[in-house]
Amino acid sequence: MMNSLRGNVLYGQSGGPTAVINASAFGLIQEALKHHDLIPEIYAMKYGIKGALNGDLICINDQDDADLVKLPSTPGAAFGSVRYKLKDFAVDDTDFCHLLAVLIQYNIRFFFLNGGNDSMDTCDKIDRYLKQKGYRCQVIGIPKTIDNDLPVTDHSPGYGSAAKYIANTMMEIVCDTISYPKSKVAIVEIMGRHTGWLTASSHIATHNGSGPDLIYLPEISFDFEQFLADVKRIYTEKNRCVIAVSEGVSDCEGHFLGLSSRARDDFGHAMLGGVAHTLADLVSAKLGYETRPMELGLVQRCASHLQSKVDLKEAMLVGKVALRRALAGDSGVMICIKREQNRPYKSSYFTHPFADIANGETKIPRTMINASGNGLNDSFLDYVLPLVQGEVKPKYKDGVVGFCHIK
């Protein structure tokens, strides 16, 4: 049922980038441009919610089409992002007052935030505040996270591409490592604070015959003795041992193995890092093997040169669907993905209220992890394989993927 609301769009990006976050922006923009009668202007927040609070908006209608078409292959957050947590407006409504003034000034009636759990918390607060103030504005969340930890949705855009990058990179690291007669114990640290979805995706490489021998996830409490026994057994048997480990693995008391002294990020989360080095020191001290600790690093979340086609398509579609749902009168909800079937893979879209999503976190179910807790099983493969299918052929200029420069 189409409501009669007419006004402008405000779209923002939040939290860490993914390889396809700008594809969601592109999907939303393309759809909004089709409804020029209802949406005269499309704005993007410069540096996420901070831009919305400061009235620092980018007018999409002023951008060159030749630039906008490059959005789907552009890494990073093309409009800028931020990690900024809104206070409870019952306690301090300063930010909310600023935001409302900007929404009124630009006649924003359709508000979108493209992010993860924290962003959905922001959306939830804004939606409730605007309703309380009687300002009509449809607030819709567009899912985005490499971590794949958003609840309710089957998976999140950004995960499939990160998983594809990690699977290929691990395959390459393993092929490289086993090139030598006496290979070092390679320990690869992969992103993921509380959930192991990213690290688990390295199992795709194992399934294809060249992946890690052992995979350690935050979902399974880390057992040092068992770890050393695993490494010794594999190394003795195969003369190699490649380990994938989540940055967020923790011991039986819940202490992070890789907790650094760098304290906390702007959302208040502990900053992790160094678990590969911690484990390398352990292997070296207790087993005497040579080790090669490494971190996959930033590129995991922004490898636009290796997007999953399925992920790219879904990222564009969640943007498109978000715009349509807003026009249809929805507010206070995030777009979720439903897996309809696996062979061939088909998905559909539905909406769900922010509150459940903001406060939830989906971990890898125990049923997808092997009995020993040091690897994945076929149930995980059934889940992940459809999401990494298909390759995208981005346009290159001078050997580099073409990306979009927002004015």
Place this chain on the structure above:
Amino acid sequence: MMNSLRGNVLYGQSGGPTAVINASAFGLIQEALKHHDLIPEIYAMKYGIKGALNGDLICINDQDDADLVKLPSTPGAAFGSVRYKLKDFAVDDTDFCHLLAVLIQYNIRFFFLNGGNDSMDTCDKIDRYLKQKGYRCQVIGIPKTIDNDLPVTDHSPGYGSAAKYIANTMMEIVCDTISYPKSKVAIVEIMGRHTGWLTASSHIATHNGSGPDLIYLPEISFDFEQFLADVKRIYTEKNRCVIAVSEGVSDCEGHFLGLSSRARDDFGHAMLGGVAHTLADLVSAKLGYETRPMELGLVQRCASHLQSKVDLKEAMLVGKVALRRALAGDSGVMICIKREQNRPYKSSYFTHPFADIANGETKIPRTMINASGNGLNDSFLDYVLPLVQGEVKPKYKDGVVGFCHIK
């Protein structure tokens, strides 16, 4: 002039892998298979020269064609590699006696080693030894190095793909880094002990509008004061600063900035690492900026998912040309690439004696580096751009690039 030598081929891989070393193997094998009358059997050394010394050979004729065709997209050294330096045979000929016995046993008359400077030193010794012993065997070197430091040849197979990977990855890291309003000073450590060709390739990203602001190479003695002044100026001006630095940069006294305590590799080279962290600590202490040090890591040398088409083609051709030159009676030489023209890019192949190559090292000429010594200029772009052109579409299975398993 075709000589009348008839016998078997022995091919080996040496040193660190590249994204296209197996393409050279493929080129050589394809060509050798065409000459079955002269070459009844094709062997590969298992784990490089060590396999040749131990008689541990892989028979290529026994491999499945379906596997062999995947060689060009296979990362790592598909037949195994090793870092092993042969002694001077005038002092100790033990290894050489073993090798000669294996060559006689398998009737090897065409001997190829695919590697860098150290491998050409090995080839040189073997060629001279065999000539002294009167054993007729054509010894040919096939160039391979991501470092691009081999003299005489215009460039080396492996460099173009590594450069393409680094350029794209740096573009992605920069897009990611500038996604935030207040970005950290990102310091990216790139491989390269004595030459900065790999680090320099990040300038392709800068040229395309999203690359490092500052590039530090081993060719230029590192000046700490100038570095801090550069970082401060850029950060003040742009509110960002992305730095690419070679692992092998050294100060005015020639001391490596990133010298680790891990001593030496099997060739006796100092093991480097940590220069990004050294510089990050410096920036943090002296300028008070937040930093993000990172290492590009292993994937630089094995990213088969992002090969340069030009590099892949040349890698196959050096293998093919090596076989032809051996059949034509050449020995004691490496195949070199001559750049015939840049627009459109054309190259040809010639041979050059090992001795000059084994003991030489090509650094980036000062004329390709900017006046301040903290970046590259258009002369470098003219050199590098042709080498990173074109994309390859490898076949994927379950989201992962198909690679070859040698039996």
